[in-house]
Amino acid sequence: MSEKVAIVGTGLVGSGWAIVFARAGFQVSLFDSVEGAASKARELIAERLVDLVEYGLIDDKASCLARIEVAGDLAAALKDAVYVQESAFERVDVKRALFSKIDKIIGKDTLVGSSSSGIPSSAFTEHFACRDRILIAHPVNPPYLVPVVELVPAPWTAPETVRGVRALMDRVGQKPVEMTREIEGFIVNRLQGVLLMEAWKLVADGLASVEDIDRTIADGLGLRWGFMGPFETIDLNASGGVADYAQRLGPLYQSIAASRPLHEVWDGELIAEVERQRRAVLPADKLAERTAWRDRRLMKLAKERQL
Amino acid sequence: MSEKVAIVGTGLVGSGWAIVFARAGFQVSLFDSVEGAASKARELIAERLVDLVEYGLIDDKASCLARIEVAGDLAAALKDAVYVQESAFERVDVKRALFSKIDKIIGKDTLVGSSSSGIPSSAFTEHFACRDRILIAHPVNPPYLVPVVELVPAPWTAPETVRGVRALMDRVGQKPVEMTREIEGFIVNRLQGVLLMEAWKLVADGLASVEDIDRTIADGLGLRWGFMGPFETIDLNASGGVADYAQRLGPLYQSIAASRPLHEVWDGELIAEVERQRRAVLPADKLAERTAWRDRRLMKLAKERQL
Numbered sequence: 001m002s003e004k005v006a007i008v009g010t011g012l013v014g015s016g017w018a019i020v021f022a023r024a025g026f027q028v029s030l031f032d033s034v035e036g037a038a039s040k041a042r043e044l045i046a047e048r049l050v051d052l053v054e055y056g057l058i059d060d061k062a063s064c065l066a067r068i069e070v071a072g073d074l075a076a077a078l079k080d081a082v083y084v085q086e087s088a089f090e091r092v093d094v095k096r097a098l099f100s101k102i103d104k105i106i107g108k109d110t111l112v113g114s115s116s117s118g119i120p121s122s123a124f125t126e127h128f129a130c131r132d133r134i135l136i137a138h139p140v141n142p143p144y145l146v147p148v149v150e151l152v153p154a155p156w157t158a159p160e161t162v163r164g165v166r167a168l169m170d171r172v173g174q175k176p177v178e179m180t181r182e183i184e185g186f187i188v189n190r191l192q193g194v195l196l197m198e199a200w201k202l203v204a205d206g207l208a209s210v211e212d213i214d215r216t217i218a219d220g221l222g223l224r225w226g227f228m229g230p231f232e233t234i235d236l237n238a239s240g241g242v243a244d245y246a247q248r249l250g251p252l253y254q255s256i257a258a259s260r261p262l263h264e265v266w267d268g269e270l271i272a273e274v275e276r277q278r279r280a281v282l283p284a285d286k287l288a289e290r291t292a293w294r295d296r297r298l299m300k301l302a303k304e305r306q307l
Numbered sequence: 308m309s310e311k312v313a314i315v316g317t318g319l320v321g322s323g324w325a326i327v328f329a330r331a332g333f334q335v336s337l338f339d340s341v342e343g344a345a346s347k348a349r350e351l352i353a354e355r356l357v358d359l360v361e362y363g364l365i366d367d368k369a370s371c372l373a374r375i376e377v378a379g380d381l382a383a384a385l386k387d388a389v390y391v392q393e394s395a396f397e398r399v400d401v402k403r404a405l406f407s408k409i410d411k412i413i414g415k416d417t418l419v420g421s422s423s424s425g426i427p428s429s430a431f432t433e434h435f436a437c438r439d440r441i442l443i444a445h446p447v448n449p450p451y452l453v454p455v456v457e458l459v460p461a462p463w464t465a466p467e468t469v470r471g472v473r474a475l476m477d478r479v480g481q482k483p484v485e486m487t488r489e490i491e492g493f494i495v496n497r498l499q500g501v502l503l504m505e506a507w508k509l510v511a512d513g514l515a516s517v518e519d520i521d522r523t524i525a526d527g528l529g530l531r532w533g534f535m536g537p538f539e540t541i542d543l544n545a546s547g548g549v550a551d552y553a554q555r556l557g558p559l560y561q562s563i564a565a566s567r568p569l570h571e572v573w574d575g576e577l578i579a580e581v582e583r584q585r586r587a588v589l590p591a592d593k594l595a596e597r598t599a600w601r602d603r604r605l606m607k608l609a610k611e612r613q614l
Contacts, residue, residue, distance in 0.1 A: 118559045140527045145530075147527075148527030175522055177519035177523050178519055179514050179515050179519075180514055180515065183509075184562060187509065187523045189559065189560070190509070190563050191502055191506065191523065192537070192560075193560040193563040193564065194501040194504070194563070195498055195501060196560055197561075198497055199537050206487055207487055208484065208487065208494055210538045212484035213484075213494060213537070213538060214535065214537065214539050215536060216494045217498065217532050217536040217537055218532065218533075218534055218535050218536045219455040221455075221495060221499055221532070222529060222532030222534070222535075222536070223453050223608055224605070225525065225529030225532050226525070226533025227533075228524075228529075229521025229522060229524040230499070230502055230503055230520070231506065231520060231521050231584075232521050232525075232588075234503070235585050235589065235594070236594065236597060241582065241586070242581055243578050243579070243581070243582040246573050246578045246581070252425045252496065253500040254573070256492045256496065256500040265561055266557050271549075271550050271554070272550070274549055274553070278538060278539070278549045279548070282542065284547075290543060294543055298530060298531070301533070
């Protein structure tokens with residue numbers, strides 16, 4: 001019998017995680033506090049597995065799906081699990097209530113990763129006996145197509161927990177990155193956040209359209225970022241490497257940063273304007289179709305990265 | 308005889324532009340104020356055309372190269388050109404001196420795009436008779452693999468100039484995006500700049516390594532940005548589209564932005580630390596080889612986008 005992983009919270013993120021672990025050969029047990037949600041998630045997973053087979057990303061749908069079971073309750077889900085991936089709704093009170101239950105029934109060697117995308121785990125794990133075995137393991141959606149996972153320890157997370165979850169993520173084919181300590185938004189949403197704040201401000205100031213800003217990334221900067229990070233990008237963009245680049249272009253970037261000394265809120269009017277520009281390009285009733293298109297593009301990319 | 312484009316300044320950027328126009332069937336005339344530089348550039352272009360043929364991005368190296376000639380002087384380069392792409396060294400005094408010469412000999416219908424990556428053209432074109440026919444046409448490097456080009460008018464740039472250069476860029480297969488007016492860094496370097504400032508700050512604060520930050524983009528956020536922009540990304544990341552997303556996640560991003568109220572300079576010590584971490588991953592003598600690898604990846608991507 002292969003090792004078992006528990007997925008607690010089976011929405012979009014949790015069911016994505018289920019595919020990651022089942023694909024890698026783990027037994028996966030699903031639990032959601034909403035009655036019937038885990039069974040529904042398993043049906044959605046079955047549909048996604050069809051796409052993954054079609055794109056050559058998994059070989060055998062049936063055996064993969066056979067490894068995923070719906071647990072009768074939280075205790076059954078956690079029983080004998082080597083790892084729990086918590087993906088409940090992102091609110092401190094919800095997470096804390098859930099971890100209070102997990103704490104009472106968790107096995108003494110089981111590690112726990114929380115899919116929280118911005119709230120550090122110290123905000124909801126402080127008072128639990130198992131707190132040294134909990135950390136943030138935040139994916140980018142969907143985790144079975146986008147491999148990065150950020151590992152963020154709370155002050156009381158044991159170093160062995162980080163090492164253990166890192167090794168597990170390596171085994172299942174994810175790409176773990178580590179923070180040394182907590183900060184709001186971690187790496188993913190801090191980097192995405194600063195980019196978004198500037199993008200919204202360019203629209204707010206009437207400097208460019210939503211569509212043209214998108215094209216600037218999709219037909220420009222993003223082509224490199226699809227396979228190399230920002231430091232490697234600038235390291236290769238000056239003949240003397242990153243230090244050379246920093247000397248030459250640092251002043252420009254610092255001047256740009258200084259031009260936005262105060263953050264500004266995306267107010268209702270600005271949100272309505274961006275919504276208007278996006279809906280002109282993509283009507284609301286086409287959102288789901290375009291999302292499926294995005295996932296097909298990501299599957300092609302994921303397949304190419306295997307070759 | 309096909310239409311002619313002049314490339315003034317034939318470094319990395321200028322020679323990249325020469326490929327863009329020659330590939331599209333234009334006659335290309337090269338001029339550089341440094342003696343011998345244009346001839347050297349033509350040799351480099353010939354080498355790059357070999358790669359482009361190998362990756363299926365151009366059919367015929369010889370005819371493409373035959374369309375590129377080295378001009379004897381600036382006047383010869385500009386003679387009968389429908390368009391001039393200026394890619395001189397990025398310093399206001401250098402650009403101004405060059406435009407003062409261009410102004411005296413340019414044809415009365417010739418349009419001019421400057422490859423300036425951050426300096427608005429109003430800083431160096433104000434006093435010239437041809438100023439209404441000049442705008443910024445800033446590429447991402449190399450322009451024959453990364454199609455975006457930002458068009459930024461000065462206050463005195465004629466609307467027909469923007470329309471004309473936009474149409475030309477469309478014809479040669481680039482993807483023009485437009486700013487309505489000038490701002491330092493335009494779109495490309497403002498978006499890249501805010502991302503870099505945050506990335507450097509995460510390193511400065513010891514929160515994550517250069518390598519892990521790079522992986523967060525290259526194995527995470529960048530996978531989507533390689534084919535869709537930040538607005539489309541968030542539009543598809545909430546079931547109700549971008550306005551729904553803004554309501555849910557706006558507060559997180561605003562809180563992240565507020566945590567960096569003052570810009571901080573990349574000081575010498577921080578630059579040395581980032582340089583150390585990059586050189587540990589990629590020694591200085593491997594920079595050129597890795598750059599060639601990046602260009603091969605970009606060529607594969609460019610080829611896939613044609614299919």
